[in-house]
Amino acid sequence: MSHCTTPAPVRIASEPLRVTNLLLTGTELSALLERAVASEQWCDAFLVSAGMLQLADDRLHPDPFQLRRAASYLRKRASWGGKAAGLGAAALAGAFDVRQWDRCAQRLRAASSVLADLTSLLASTLLRPAPITPESSELGVLVAEAVAAAPLLGADVARIPACFGDFDLHPDDVRALAGKLHQLPEVTRGPVCVVGVRTSGSYLAPLLAAALRHLGVSDVRILTHRPTHPFLSWEGQTLRRTARAGGKVIVIDDPPATGTALATTLKAIAATGVPHDATALALPLFTDEAALPAPLTSYAGAFLPWRQWSVHDRLAEDAVSGTLSELLGADWSVDRCVRRKEDAATTGARDHVRGRYTAQLTRRSTGEAQQRELVVEGAGLGYLGEHALAVAEPLRDYVPRVYGVVAGLLYRDWLPGPPSAADEMGLSAAITAYVTHRQQALPADTDCTPRMRGREPVWELAAELLSRPLGWASPAIRGLLEPTTRRLLTPSRLSVVDGATTPSRWFGDPAEPGRSRKVDFYQGATGHWALPCYDAVFDLAGAACEPVSPGFADLLRERYEALTGERPDEERWLLYRIAQLWRLGRSGDLEPHAVDRHSAAAVHDFLAACYLDDLRAPTGPVCAVDLDGVLETDRLGYPCTTPVGMMALRALAAHGYRVVLATGRGLDDARDRCQALRLSGAVVEYGAAVYLHEDGTTIDLRDRQEQALLDDVRSQLMRRGVPVLPTHVYTVRARLHGGPLPPDLVAEIPLLSDPRLRLVHGQGQTDVTAARLDKSTGLTHLTQSLHADGIAFAIGDTAADVTMLRAASVARAPRNADDVVRAAGVPLTRRSYQWGLADACAAVLGHRPGRCPVCRVPALPARTRDLLALLGLSEPGVSTLPLQAARVAVRALRPEAPGADPRRLRGRLLLRG
Structure with missing residues (x-):
């Protein structure tokens, strides 16, 4: 057994490669390889060579028609049908996988062997104390062979x-x-x-x-x-x-x-x-x-x-002080550098480490003393980290002062805090200026995302999110959706995006009061939470995902249009928003309930623009509509309505009916729907409160005794560790293990048996409300406030809706109504959910929604019809799925550009993978 002394730390070569776009093909990497070796940048040479090796190995292990990916997804499904489909997909992939025997695969294997040898040599060079020279005969031969083999790697993009x-x-x-x-x-x-x-x-x-x-x-x-x-x-x-x-x-x-x-x-x-x-x-x-x-x-x-x-050694105060001294130059001395103790983490996170430091500096030429607050954060090794400097230089007026990147750590100024959330005008101006300047300063030559299928480019994720309602069949249908989402998300101008633009990432600059600067300006485009994209509108939509006010998203679009002359179309705006929100939820940057709320708002904004923008505010009779199970379902992963549901709302509004909501949900959800769907008001939390949209007022219908009772219930549940949802203010919504409160827990709390309270058990929660109040009493107050004569029409599907249905002149329940509603004798519609709402509207109006000149939908662009067809897949009902899937398939096969051959496009659909 051999022994050796402790080796010297690996030194990363100075002046490494700097590129603004890190999504590179094998040919592009080979050009970087030659540059890195010629300048003895061994770290970069190793990273580039390893990237080419990854491309070769992936091509040696193909995934025909994305069958292996589908098999991996399906095998995780709980249903026996999903697991069986996964086994079938894996078997089919094995039957197709014969490339290891053909001539091309033999050439690929030879190229992989060369790249493996080169990567091993460069790894050894990087680790040994005395690196070899570029003139080494072995190195020169391997580099030449690697460059010659680059075309075999195809147009795939290195990860x-x-x-x-x-x-x-x-x-x-x-x-x-x-x-x-x-x-x-x-x-x-x-x-x-x-x-x-x-x-x-x-x-x-x-x-x-x-x-x-x-x-x-x-x-x-x-x-x-x-x-x-x-x-x-x-x-x-x-x-x-x-x-x-x-x-x-x-x-x-x-x-x-x-x-x-x-x-x-x-x-x-x-x-x-x-x-x-x-x-x-x-x-x-x-x-x-x-x-x-x-x-x-x-x-x-x-x-x-x-x-x-080893990163902790490089973050030590002495190491940071020495590195900062080198970065500042000979005219500055670092007298002291102290790390803030609260930055010291005991365990790591799946992200870059960072520390905040206070540095005492002296300028030798003048004797001037300065104190600077710095952040030292992980940026990436070699050219992966130098990417931060490549991006920061053209954006220097919009980002903190950056000193440099050394050994994978970026040194920059610390900013004291975010701008005031109330200053939405200034924040929206800062964001749009940054997005538009970045678009101009960081152009991209090509959009490589069409070659990144299986790696969640934004168009692929959009198709995946829209195919969710199909369950284990979604991988098959997603292939039909992807050509449409890719076409809808084709950018008009290519640029390297930021990828992480929520308002919480803008901070005030103490040197320029009132100015905001962007932090995390380089990690979002290529990190492990990134969604590959080359469209600046993607960044703009990201800023709308955490709105500081209800009109913040519209303000961003208006400012962007003023600066560029281009207004982001509704289709890109919707798909980018739901994709960005999904990313924020997966990374933990946004709470799940916030992701659901803002995703629903994005869908509703799009549907309202399609169906409601041409209508005047109605002033006629009041119609009461339940939310869950009637106007909305959660088949997209969050509750929202569908094109059919919106068509029903349009028909009612066009014929003068004022639609109000009667729901068990909280005030925020109801306010969002009234704002987006142009509704007159809402009864919320099972009649505990009423919301009037015209003036934004909320009326609490509980008396003081009921308020005190419910506050006591909330306290007792929280003391027992039962999660109580903050979405409900006028009632208590609690859930345990993802479901309603179990009977034994209810029995343990005597207050829950008080006759002044009523428990409403749902599928995922239990609501505790005042027994005196229900949707009918709430609607009475609401119609009085709207100066309406009762309820002309109501539709609901659960026991909580029965009193409301009995009070309406015309009442209907969708086919999915529960047994209590059926026993009450409420007429059922022929179909369920949103289709049931449309059936009920036909009974009131005398015709199907959209079938008369008054409520007919204006002509919509082909792009809009394409996206409506995709959203139609979330409309429940097995009977409608074949028709919707056929519509999607026909649109997917439509030529992408004038003069394109539909037969060639059909071939691309079949052979993609």
Whole structure:
């Protein structure tokens, strides 16, 4: 067993590559490779070479027709039909997967071998104290062969590795893992095969192999694996030979969250015949202990806890002080640099680390003393981090002062806090100015997102979100939706987007009071939460996802139009908003209830623009409509209406009826609907309060005794740890384990049996309200406030609606109504949900909504009709699905441009993958 002294830290070469667009093809990477090697930028050369290796390995493991991705999705479904469909998709993918035998695959394998050798050499060069020179014959030959092989990589776009792009790992950390592995006897007495889980594994595995070789392990091989794909036959042979020779298969990846991807790779290794005890892990962790997710606990290996990551050494006060001194230049001295203690985290997060520092500076030429507040934050290794400087320079008037990037850390000024939320005019001006300037300053030559299917470009995510109502069949239907969403989201002008533009990311500048600057100006476009896109309107829509006022989204669009002469069309505006909101929810930047609320508002804004903009405010009889199960369903993942529901509202309004809501939901939801759908008012929380939209007033119908009772109920539930939803103010909405309160808990609280209170048990919650109040009493107050003579028409579907239905001149219930409504003798419509609402409107108006000159919908552009067809998939009812799917398919096959051949487009639909 060989031993070595502690190696010197890896030094990252100065003046690395700087590119504004990190989504690069193999040919583009090969050009960067030549530049990096010529200038001895070994870190960048390694990163670029590893990116090309990832492209080659992915092409060697194709996913025909996206069948493997569909199989992975379907196998996670709870239904037996979904699991069976997943097994079928995986089998079909295996039948199609014959590329490893053809001539092109042989050339690809040769190219992959060259890239693997080059990446290994560059990894070794990066880790060893004395790097080789560009004139090295071996290096020169490998670089030339890699550049020549670049066309074989096709037009695919390399993935950004989370390890060096999104997290703050460093080659020193991989070397530390190698040192821990080297202490295991089985690693030093036999061959080793390092398996990197792609994408990060394409970068980590060569570094780990090089570090092990430096420690004296002579026989080290490298493979990579994407969890959704099986190993090729020759890869399985390599794994088996390693195990039979008494060696070790070592799997390396990013710090695990759930461990699912790693467990899938370990299962695939075992399927090749490698015993469990011949497999080990090499993992950095985001915890301070070697605590692994449950699927990984049975495996031994080497682990690097969060506190042992080398980034903490680079964030130490002395290290920051020395680096800052170099960045400021010879005229400045750093007298003192102190890190704020509250920035010291005990565990890591799946994001970049950052620290705030106070630096005392002296200018040598004048003796001037200054104090500066700084932020040092992870930006990415090599050219992945230098991307921040490439972006910051043309945006310097809109972002904090940036000093530089050193060893993956960006140094910039700290900004004291966000601007006032009340200053919506100033904030909207700052955001639109930034978005439009970025569009001009960071143009892009090509839109590579059509080649990124399977990686959630924004058009693909939009299709996925709109296909949600189809359940396990959504992967099949999504293929029909994608051509339409891609066409709808084609930008008029290409630029490198920010990707994270919510108002909370704008901060005031103390040097220029009243001015806002953008932080996180480089991470959002390519990070692990990014949605690839090249449209500045995407950034504008992102700013509308966290509105500071009800009219903030409209204000952004108006200012953007004033600056560019282009008003974002309704279709792009909707799809970008729901995609951005989904991203904010997945990343945890926005609470789930806020994501649902703003997503519904985006859908309603679009539908209202289609169906209501040409109508005057009605002044006739009042119609009461229930929300859940009637006007809205949650098949998109959040409650909202559909084109059919909006058509019914249009018909009623066009014929003079004033529509009001009667719902158990909270005031915010009702106010949003009244604002977006041009409704006259609402009865909220089962009649506990009334909202008048014309003047925005809310009337609390509870007396003081009822208010005190409900406050007491809320307190008792919270003391027992029962989640009480903040959405309800006039009643108490509580849920336990995602459902209503269980009977035993209700029995434990005597107050819930008080006859002055009433419990309404729903599917996902229990509402506690005043027994005296219901939707009928609320509508009485509302109609009086509207100076209307009673309720002309009402529709509802649950027991809470019965009193309202009995009080109406005409009452209907949709086919999905519960047993209590049926027993009350309320006439049922022929169909359910929004289709049932349309049937009920026909009974009131004497014709189907939209079938007369008064309520007929004006001619809509083809783009608008396309998106309405996609939204129509969320309308419940099996009988309507074939028709809706057929409409989507026909529109998907429409030529994308004048003169396009529909037959060629149809071929692209069938062969895409």
